[in-house]
Amino acid sequence: MAKPHSPVKKTKNGVLNGKHEQTVERTWRDDFHESFEETPLIAAMYTYLSYIMLAIFGHIRDVCYYYGLRHAGQGTEPEIKGFVPLYSSWENFFLRHMYRLIRDSWDRPVGSVAGAKIDILERVSHDHCWHFELTGKRLHVLNFGSYNYLGFGENKGPCVEKVEEITKQCGLGIAASRQDYGYMEIHKELDELVADFLGLEAAITFPMGFATNSMNLPCLVRKGCLILSDDMNHASIVLGAKLSGAVVKIFKHNDAKDLEHKLKESIIHGQPKSMRPWKKILIVVEGIHSMEGSILPLPDIIKLKKKYKAYIYLDEAHSIGALGPHGRGVTDYFGIDPKEIDVMMGTFTKSFASAGGYIAGSKKLINYLRVYSHSSVYSCVMSPPIAQQIIASMKIIMGLDGTGEGQRRINQLLINARYFRRGLHKIGVIVYGNRDSPVVPLLIYNPSKISLFSRETLKRGLATVVVGFPATALIEGRARFCVSAAHTKEMMDEALRLIAEVADIVRIRFSRLPLSHFCIDDVPFPVSILI
Structure with a gap:
């Protein structure tokens, strides 16, 4: 396994001279691989157009709510004579309309340990995602959304x-x-x-x-x-x-x-x-x-x-x-x-x-x-x-427990992060970040595609986190995968297969850069893989 970076070398007295300092700087930069591919023009245009349409229809809805032509499903404060409202659910136009549009992609209840696989409690909405109710069913899916980087989120051990x-x-x-x-x-x-x-x-x-x-x-x-x-x-x-x-x-x-x-x-x-x-x-x-x-x-x-x-x-x-x-x-x-x-x-x-x-x-x-x-x-x-x-x-x-388990998990996480990121590059989607980071953002752009991606992956057995404005830039909505040392090669291969399938449905294969651009070598998996 390749090391993430060459260590910074010092002289014997710990002081770097000018010549050696330049060498050190060049060493870490040469191995510092990050990818931030430019947003495709067509994706940017469709994304801006989607937000414009959202704003137009949002204002039309607000007019309908104001004149009582349509009932607002969100919670509103009862009017008290002589008092100004303590709070107002109408203050944030974007959240009032955008959040509801993709609300079913967030706040999903989990009914198990947040390990490499989780049980998500199935829910349905009968009023366009204003409210939800549980069906009693559980979806056993791959978990690529938790920050369980080293796999310690477990109920045994x-x-x-x-x-x-x-x-x-x-x-x-x-x-x-x-x-x-x-x-x-x-x-x-x-x-x-x-x-x-x-x-x-x-x-x-x-x-x-x-x-x-x-x-x-x-x-x-x-x-x-x-x-x-x-x-x-x-x-x-x-x-x-x-x-x-x-x-x-x-x-x-x-x-x-x-x-x-x-x-x-x-x-x-x-x-x-x-x-x-x-x-x-x-x-x-x-x-x-x-x-x-x-x-x-x-x-x-x-x-x-x-x-x-x-x-x-x-x-x-x-x-x-x-x-x-x-x-x-x-x-x-x-x-x-x-x-x-x-x-x-x-x-x-x-x-x-x-x-x-x-x-x-x-x-x-x-x-x-x-x-x-x-x-x-x-x-x-x-x-x-x-x-x-x-x-x-x-x-x-x-390593104070007397075993090499900790070092094994650290090494496994690095291998998994590089392997999963390279797999996404092969699919042809735009991926941000450093090759050694366990946080792997996949750019989706269009707000309607954000929710569609989340629904389609969950339907196929993959739990993902999707993020949009204001947590990201307006035209940089994305899915954020979190790789764990608990993920096996088989799990990641299955996740990549599902992502490739959904990428065709949602049409997000925007990357135009050759695979060699990302400077990620194939990382062979060791015989022993964490489960």
Whole structure:
């Protein structure tokens, strides 16, 4: 199996000279394969036309609803005399009409473990997807929608056994925050294990991944500070940046040149109105982008950090456990010392099949967050079974269980990601992202095709996630596949066969690039494959 990237090499004293630095840069770039094929003109035209027609018929429906010519199936607030509406379901035109159009593709109830295969509870609607009712039937289908990257989302095995033991010992919940007798021995063990796994001085864990970003960013920056945020950063980062009171500037996705331009411009002009220097500058980026499947060019970002004396806040929600030869994320992937990152953030909801998040860094940083983080002070601590699932899966990844199971899953995930992505390229569909990313977006474009793709794949036994505006650009609606180490070659071959069949029905074979363009070698499967 080919390595994801050649490790970054240093001189004996750990310092790179100018000549050697150029060699290192060329090495990682030569092996950094990402695909972002241009949107075909015909697909863009039909997509825009579809949205125009949607807007026209949407306004006609609104007129009919207003004059009582047609009944609106959505929930509306009863009018109270003298009161303005507490909420209004009419405020968002797009969601009011578009969401209902493809609503049957979302919120599907799952009735089993979210492993390589799942049971989806069948449902029907008798009022054009305003409401649903269950039929009592179950659809046993392939699961290519869960973030179960390393296959730990299971109901048997060593992790489950450990979770059962801690549940009997500590119960399900503690009903207290860290400061109010909620901090248990298992939480201390988890904090120390996360720091050890990441190779950093200390770490603090939180019960919710979303709150890890939204509640901790305001602790690090405030008025007078500058946040430079990737334009495709997650909603939790966007919310945290807004709550902080800092000035937020957006740079193009994973574009180091645009980031440097914004850094130069910001430093030259200083704070708005006063022109004073910024109190601090924080660059906020993600390791793997959940919608694009792209990997952060971290070496470039670190160079800019050092050059302009800024800080880096790295969100590894999708990359931790799923990237790098040891599963330690994007720093491991590029062979970079994790201490180069000022604030390391991640979640346990993907590769570890649990819940919550963490922030890791220096001891001073973590001690500060223990006191000032709203997510730590004002929320209940993580449930002991949840913490134990993280500890058990992390020890397997680290090899502390005395087996090679963790390394086998990491290797298998890389093989599966490359194999599945190459299979999609062979079908002739447009696929975004890096070849080593377990997030594999397939571009569909047209909003009506998004829902049709979801329905047809499910009908044939494949569960997929489809995404459209505003989670993506207006003309870049897509299906997002999440590859897992639990997927066998047979499962992926079956999924690819079904996708090829549906691609003909939906007519989404838009790719015009030769297969050699994607620089993905055929990856033979090892004899032992995870099941």
